[in-house]
Amino acid sequence: MNFWLTVFRQVGRNLRQTWTSQVMTLLTVSLSVLIFSLFYLIYTNMLNAGDQLGDELRLIVYLEDEPVPEMKEQLIRKINSFDEVEEIRFISREEAYERFAEQLGSNRDVLAAMPKDFLPPSIEVTPMKTLRSLNQIKGFSGYLGRLPGTVKVQYGQDWMERFYHFTQLLSIVVLLSGSLLILTTIYMVSYTIRLTIMGRQDELELLRLVGATNNYIRTPFLMEGLLQGILGSTIGIGALFILFRWITEKFSGPGFLKLIDFTFFSPSVVLTLIFVSILLCTVGCHTSMRKYLKI
Structure with missing residues (x-):
């Protein structure tokens, strides 16, 4: 109990000391999740639309x-x-x-x-x-x-060809945005943890001298990466949900949106996106610790 209480105190201290970089990292993670989730949501709905319209083929x-x-x-x-x-x-x-x-x-x-x-x-x-x-x-x-x-x-061949090529283009965009999510998340979290480590070099050295364990030193940094992943993905997906609701309500009249049943992510997909974001942030944190934390 005392261990985790000390860890949370240290995490709060680290966040206060590097709050500007922490905020920038959080915004970057949130924006990356938002961009990827947006294109992935469009892609999945287009596939569903193809299935729905294909039933009438x-x-x-x-x-x-x-x-x-x-x-x-x-x-x-x-x-x-x-x-x-x-x-x-x-x-x-x-x-x-x-x-x-x-x-x-x-x-x-x-x-x-x-x-x-x-x-x-x-x-x-x-x-x-x-x-x-x-x-x-x-x-x-x-x-x-x-x-x-x-x-x-x-059989509506012209329309089918356009739709097929559009879904192919969307799949490429999803892959590119997914790569952007991976690179930016790992880099920004790694950069933020590096700043925290460099700002606490003397304190970390002193902790080593008094016999602090590796887990005691590493855990606060891992907790920072974990928080960045949870908060960043939650904010990004939450912003996407608000955007989705606004679009469906704004354009709920007669038109293309009424022909297709557009849906948001299922809870399992949302949890998967959050888990992947946490994993990427943890990897970025671990990468920075391995490089700059000599323990």
């Missing part, structure tokens, strides 16, 4: 003529021979007309002079959820385009 195969029952069975066999699909639905010209009229709503009068068979028949193919990568969808689309009587295949 349909490949539309436009046909020259409506297939007869024998032709439908042949087309179903050919489609399933590539890969199993969740659903295959044939859309007649009349059904396509009714769908188009419903989409027009109050403006459906523009179709009054149009024949009900002016739209081409089609096949709606819903792929399995295991078939969701861009290359797989492209390959499946190319295969469907070679089916007998096929005119064109559509």
Whole structure:
């Protein structure tokens, strides 16, 4: 009990003596955690958005003529021979007309002079959820385009390619921001501990002479790194949560945000981010002690 009481007193003394560098380190750690967490949150939500929108993925195969029952069975066999699909639905010209009229709503009068068979028949193919990568969808689309009587295949390929490349870019940004978090955290904590050690060289030397143990000397510095990790990560994630709530409330009206269910980190992810920050701060502290604390 006396050991830990003395340690906490020493930690408080160290913080008072080097409070300017301690504050700068805390702000740096908090900002690094905030930047990394922000890009990681965007990345995870984009992946979730891809899953949500992927559930609505349909490949539309436009046909020259409506297939007869024998032709439908042949087309179903050919489609399933590539890969199993969740659903295959044939859309007649009349059904396509009714769908188009419903989409027009109050403006459906523009179709009054149009024949009900002016739209081409089609096949709606819903792929399995295991078939969701861009290359797989492209390959499946190319295969469907070679089916007998096929005119064109559509599945929102332009949008999917942009979304895929955007998530790829985000993954690179997450890696870069994670590297920034590691480097800045270790360096700033190491720098702050070094200043504390250099300012207490005479006192530390005296402690060695009177027989103080290595644990007694090292523990206050480790506690400083631990506090920097806990406070820095908590402030960074707390700031991100406030920003997240502000954005979701500010842009809660009709628009892109309403199409996708954006969520914050789960408690397990938050605890992991805090643990990693503590670990990095402890590593920075240990690095500085190993280099400048000759015990």
